[in-house]
Amino acid sequence: MSGLTLKGLRKAYGAAQVIKGVDLEILPEEFVVFVGPSGCGKSTLLRMIAGLESISGGDLFIGGRRVNDVDASQRGIAMVFQSYALYPHMTVRENMGFALKFAGASKTEITAKVDAAAAILGLGALMDRKPRDLSGGQRQRVAIGRAIVREPQVFLFDEPLSNLDAELRVHMRIEIARLHQDLKATIIYVTHDQIEAMTLADKIVVLREGRVEQTGSPLKLYDDPDNIFVAGFIGSPKMNFLSARVQGGRLVLPELADQSLPLPALQQALPEGAQVTLGLRPDVFKRGGSASLSLTIEIVEQLGGETFAYARVGGSAQIMTIAVEDGRALRPGQALVASFDPARALLFDTDGQRLR
Amino acid sequence: MSNAESRRGNLAGWAFIAPAMVLLGLFMVYPIFWSLWMSFQTGKGLNFKFGGLANIIRLTKDPVFQHALSNTMIFLVVQVPVMIVMALLFAVALNNPALKGRAILRTAIFLPCVTSLVAYSVLFKSMFAVDGVVNHTLMALHVISAPIGWMVEPFWAKVLIILAITWRWTGYNMVFYLAALQNIDPSMYEAARIDGVPAWARFTRITIPMLRPVILFTTVLSTIGTLQLFDEVNTITASAGNGGMPADSTLTLSLYIYNLLFKFVPNYGYAATVSWLIVLIVAVLSWIQFQVAKER
Numbered sequence: 001m002s003g004l005t006l007k008g009l010r011k012a013y014g015a016a017q018v019i020k021g022v023d024l025e026i027l028p029e030e031f032v033v034f035v036g037p038s039g040c041g042k043s044t045l046l047r048m049i050a051g052l053e054s055i056s057g058g059d060l061f062i063g064g065r066r067v068n069d070v071d072a073s074q075r076g077i078a079m080v081f082q083s084y085a086l087y088p089h090m091t092v093r094e095n096m097g098f099a100l101k102f103a104g105a106s107k108t109e110i111t112a113k114v115d116a117a118a119a120i121l122g123l124g125a126l127m128d129r130k131p132r133d134l135s136g137g138q139r140q141r142v143a144i145g146r147a148i149v150r151e152p153q154v155f156l157f158d159e160p161l162s163n164l165d166a167e168l169r170v171h172m173r174i175e176i177a178r179l180h181q182d183l184k185a186t187i188i189y190v191t192h193d194q195i196e197a198m199t200l201a202d203k204i205v206v207l208r209e210g211r212v213e214q215t216g217s218p219l220k221l222y223d224d225p226d227n228i229f230v231a232g233f234i235g236s237p238k239m240n241f242l243s244a245r246v247q248g249g250r251l252v253l254p255e256l257a258d259q260s261l262p263l264p265a266l267q268q269a270l271p272e273g274a275q276v277t278l279g280l281r282p283d284v285f286k287r288g289g290s291a292s293l294s295l296t297i298e299i300v301e302q303l304g305g306e307t308f309a310y311a312r313v314g315g316s317a318q319i320m321t322i323a324v325e326d327g328r329a330l331r332p333g334q335a336l337v338a339s340f341d342p343a344r345a346l347l348f349d350t351d352g353q354r355l356r
Numbered sequence: 357m358s359n360a361e362s363r364r365g366n367l368a369g370w371a372f373i374a375p376a377m378v379l380l381g382l383f384m385v386y387p388i389f390w391s392l393w394m395s396f397q398t399g400k401g402l403n404f405k406f407g408g409l410a411n412i413i414r415l416t417k418d419p420v421f422q423h424a425l426s427n428t429m430i431f432l433v434v435q436v437p438v439m440i441v442m443a444l445l446f447a448v449a450l451n452n453p454a455l456k457g458r459a460i461l462r463t464a465i466f467l468p469c470v471t472s473l474v475a476y477s478v479l480f481k482s483m484f485a486v487d488g489v490v491n492h493t494l495m496a497l498h499v500i501s502a503p504i505g506w507m508v509e510p511f512w513a514k515v516l517i518i519l520a521i522t523w524r525w526t527g528y529n530m531v532f533y534l535a536a537l538q539n540i541d542p543s544m545y546e547a548a549r550i551d552g553v554p555a556w557a558r559f560t561r562i563t564i565p566m567l568r569p570v571i572l573f574t575t576v577l578s579t580i581g582t583l584q585l586f587d588e589v590n591t592i593t594a595s596a597g598n599g600g601m602p603a604d605s606t607l608t609l610s611l612y613i614y615n616l617l618f619k620f621v622p623n624y625g626y627a628a629t630v631s632w633l634i635v636l637i638v639a640v641l642s643w644i645q646f647q648v649a650k651e652r
């Protein structure tokens with residue numbers, strides 16, 4: 001399997017810059033997930049790798065070979081589309097074998113490869129059906145099968161599960177993870193879905209307006225984000241952000257009636273009066289700790305296993321999301337003392353960059 | 357609603373559609389059956405009598421009819437495939453987002469079918485006259501050395517008619533294909549590109565099968581249209597008020613029916629027989645086309 005190298009990759013549609021210089025190293029057999037808000041350029045970047053969009057600047061290497069000007073069919077990649085893109089007039093077998101015909105494979109070879117892929121994906125009984133007679137999950141499996149038979153170096157997925165219902169999505173997610181283990185393939189996967197990104201990725205690439213904000217393992221991005229954007233984007237429910245002021249070795253929170261907490265330990269010293277943003281994930285409140293905030297509960301969400309309380313102070317606009325251990329007794333209007341370990345609080349400067 | 361009320365509602369409904377029904381019945385259904393009955397009558401003008409199969413026997417012995425039939429079939433066999441293929445190629449080309457000026461080209465190719473028949477006939481007649489602009493251009497380009505007698509020589513007259521109806525109807529068919537093409541998921545072509553399916557195979561193995569229902573529809577429609585071909589052969593290749601010139605080389609079945617009724621001493625019965633023959637040919641050809649296009 002091949003790795004990929006992206007060097008200063010750019011894409012412009014006329015005057016509109018869409019991808020503004022992406023540098024990225026993808027290792028062989030790595031599962032890389034592109035996430036980011038809608039319109040940030042995830043699909044565009046994937047399509048540039050696929051060869052469906054021309055590259056306006058920079059270099060793209062697949063398996064050490066520069067492929068900027070190599071035709072899509074010669075890049076050793078296969079792509080699975082959100083809409084499945086199956087050929088409606090062909091049976092499952094024909095869909096999966098179609099590409100091989102043009103690669104000069106013999107009939108017996110095609111049959112063998114298609115049958116092998118069908119076995120991996122559990123499609124054996126559906127081979128003579130047309131796509132319209134399949135469920136969404138089955139169609140997606142055929143689309144994946146069509147990619148597998150070509151034995152590509154790199155698999156590209158563009159939001160492959162977003163047309164499926166929630167249950168099927170979980171099921172297919174697990175299948176894709178298994179497939180990655182079985183095929184030992186390099187996979188680049190685009191998704192909106194937090195959970196898909198966190199569970200599938202070896203490496204997450206967070207994109208924003210055509211730039212890479214941060215790259216790293218899912219837990220690295222969750223625990224140690226480089227900036228407010230990544231901190232807010234990764235993790236569900238979202239991280240709480242509070243504006244804060246450094247005062248007398250403590251952090252004072254004007255949005256929460258000037259409550260304060262001990263200043264978390266940092267490598268750098270913050271000057272007295274410095275304005276910062278404090279980031280607290282909802283689940284830091286689960287384990288308790290030496291710092292605490294006094295709040296009034298506004299709404300309680302019971303998910304069965306977990307409870308989330310939405311709470312604020314007085315009439316302030318700032319609502320905090322708080323995960324509560326054993327929160328079944330909580331009611332709106334109650335007072336809540338949310339305690340946490342200040343070492344788990346993250347600080348960001350006024351530009352949104354992380355203070356470490 | 358009570359029974360009486362619903363009956364009153366029904367009556368009102370029938371009353372509303374009655375005028376249309378009466379008119380349809382009077383001017384469509386009744387003439388259709390009347391013409392079927394007429395096709396078994398022989399005689400001139402209003403002086404006719406039941407003749408059994410006499411008209412059908414006459415068809416087999418009528419050289420003018422056979423000439424018209426073979427002309428019509430030549431038009432059909434040459435013109436419909438040429439036009440369908442051209443319309444398909446235009447549609448695929450104009451569906452390519454990389455092409456500049458798509459909207460203008462699309463309109464330009466579609467416009468002929470909404471152009472006035474008389475205006476375009478007059479223009480064609482003048483353009484294809486022996487000393488017309490077409491001959492001049494072809495000679496200037498050294499494609500031909502002597503002017504072509506477009507409206508004088510039987511062979512070239514047929515070519516001219518085929519050119520004219522192809523010019524008039526290609527854009528009309530193209531619009532159907534364009535609409536169908538716009539419903540095809542573009543990622544299907546992208547998947548094929550990535551999978552190394554060459555462009556010709558994307559056209560023949562994906563586009564054509566996807567358009568199969570529309571191709572069938574336009575083929576049936578064009579077949580019917582060409583079998584009823586009348587306008588052009590009665591204007592462009594007409595001289596001294598007689599269509600189908602020169603020497604009946606562009607005489608079609610429809611024009612022959614017209615001649616039987618309005619040029620010669622009217623023979624309603626025989627004209628009806630020829631009309632019903634067209635119906636029969638349309639039915640048979642459409643059936644064959646449906647069989648060919650049926651999904652296997």
Ligand SMILES: Nc1ncnc2c1ncn2[C@@H]1O[C@H](COP(=O)(O)OP(=O)(O)OP(=O)(O)O)[C@@H](O)[C@H]1O
Pocket residue numbers: 013016018036037038039040041042043044045192
């Ligand atoms: N052909 C085009 N011409 C101009 N701009 C384009 C074109 N295609 C995409 N864009 C722009 O490029 C940006 C990135 O689009 P892209 O489809 O890559 O976003 P995305 O991250 O995949 O979004 P989503 O999550 O909604 O799928 C968008 O702002 C879009 O408007």
Ligand SMILES: [Mg+2]
Pocket residue numbers: 042043044
């Ligand atoms: Mg996208």
